[in-house]
Amino acid sequence: MSKAHQSESAFTASLKDRLRTATTTSQTMHMTPPPSGASKSLEDLLRDDTADEPLAAPAAAPQPATMMNIPAVTTDESNVVRKIALQDIVDSPYQPRKRYDETRIQLLGETLKARGQDEAIVVRRLPSGKYELISGHRRTRAARLIGWSDIDARVRPLSDREAELATLTSNESNEELSTYERAKAYQEALDRGFASDQKGIASLFGCSQGRVSQCLSLLQFPTPILDLLEKYPGLLKTRHARVVKDVLAKYPHAVDTIAASVEVLIDKPDMDVDELQAVLVKPFEKKRVRTKPPEPRMITDKNGVSAFKVQIREREIVIKVEEGVDVDLASRRAMGALRDFAGSLELPKKKSV
Numbered sequence: 001m002s003k004a005h006q007s008e009s010a011f012t013a014s015l016k017d018r019l020r021t022a023t024t025t026s027q028t029m030h031m032t033p034p035p036s037g038a039s040k041s042l043e044d045l046l047r048d049d050t051a052d053e054p055l056a057a058p059a060a061a062p063q064p065a066t067m068m069n070i071p072a073v074t075t076d077e078s079n080v081v082r083k084i085a086l087q088d089i090v091d092s093p094y095q096p097r098k099r100y101d102e103t104r105i106q107l108l109g110e111t112l113k114a115r116g117q118d119e120a121i122v123v124r125r126l127p128s129g130k131y132e133l134i135s136g137h138r139r140t141r142a143a144r145l146i147g148w149s150d151i152d153a154r155v156r157p158l159s160d161r162e163a164e165l166a167t168l169t170s171n172e173s174n175e176e177l178s179t180y181e182r183a184k185a186y187q188e189a190l191d192r193g194f195a196s197d198q199k200g201i202a203s204l205f206g207c208s209q210g211r212v213s214q215c216l217s218l219l220q221f222p223t224p225i226l227d228l229l230e231k232y233p234g235l236l237k238t239r240h241a242r243v244v245k246d247v248l249a250k251y252p253h254a255v256d257t258i259a260a261s262v263e264v265l266i267d268k269p270d271m272d273v274d275e276l277q278a279v280l281v282k283p284f285e286k287k288r289v290r291t292k293p294p295e296p297r298m299i300t301d302k303n304g305v306s307a308f309k310v311q312i313r314e315r316e317i318v319i320k321v322e323e324g325v326d327v328d329l330a331s332r333r334a335m336g337a338l339r340d341f342a343g344s345l346e347l348p349k350k351k352s353v
Contacts, residue, residue, distance in 0.1 A: 096185035135170035224259035
């Protein structure tokens with residue numbers, strides 16, 4: 001008999017046999033006994049199921065806020081965009097960016113003014129009632145600059161450690177973040193145990209391992225150059241860093257001199273690598289010693305008056321003829337004297353090219 005034409009009692013018996021077989025095959029299965037007594041209609045079964053369901057527990061009353069009567073934020077609310085007063089928002093201590101380009105902040109402010117806020121910032125609520133930035137430091141500064149009183153935000157319920165990791169990784173896609181600032185974030189993640197090696201950092205930040213290695217190499221510079229990078233995080237682009245590293249390897253005992261030369265990038269951030277190389281090695285080039293040319297020799301007439309001044313410059317003899325001397329005659333006499341002198345010489349023959 002097909003299943004479609006089985007009676008309820010026959011179907012129940014068949015189900016009981018299948019469950020008994022499944023029980024013998026798997027001892028871990030828990031089987032409830034088959035229904036007994038008079039069969040019930042579908043409406044009765046559904047009514048019984050509804051009657052057996054426990055009543056939903058009443059929603060817990062919201063806990064009072066610790067300060068400023070701010071309601072608690074639950075996980076379900078973490079994606080809700082809300083308005084938060086800018087005066088209640090504070091910077092994150094974990095933010096790797098230390099300096100902000102004021103010109104870019106002004107431009108971002110103009111964009112906010114013209115288009116509004118495209119993306120909400122992310123914050124977490126502190127016990128003090130303030131909100132700590134996770135992402136959106138630049139947008140927050142721009143909003144303050146143009147006079148906004150509040151800003152769209154999402155509030156995440158994060159612990160200190162979760163907030164630290166979220167803040168460190170939130171800027172990875174920001175192309176304006178300098179190589180040095182990325183290096184600081186990567187190193188912080190290593191120091192704090194978020195990853196154990198460069199491969200782990202690359203996975204954590206969603207970037208290539210080559211980028212991690214490249215950025216972290218900046219932290220190997222000596223202290224005078226690291227001090228410069230603390231003041232000017234964008235000072236050394238990758239191409240500039242390679243040049244500085246090469247010159248330091250060549251002149252390891254001249255760190256202060258090289259650091260002073262690197263400061264040229266403050267005013268010329270787009271300097272060509274060849275030009276930077278020339279600037280860095282210039283203090284170490286041998287200076288040519290300029291010797292003072294000898295005083296010209298004076299040849300006088302029979303009365304002791306200067307007739308000729310002879311200047312000798314390496315392999316040149318320059319004769320200055322004084323006023324009152326016949327230049328043509330002096331030239332012929334000088335040429336004759338040189339011919340006589342040359343006739344007494346035996347110079348080596350020049351090789352033909």
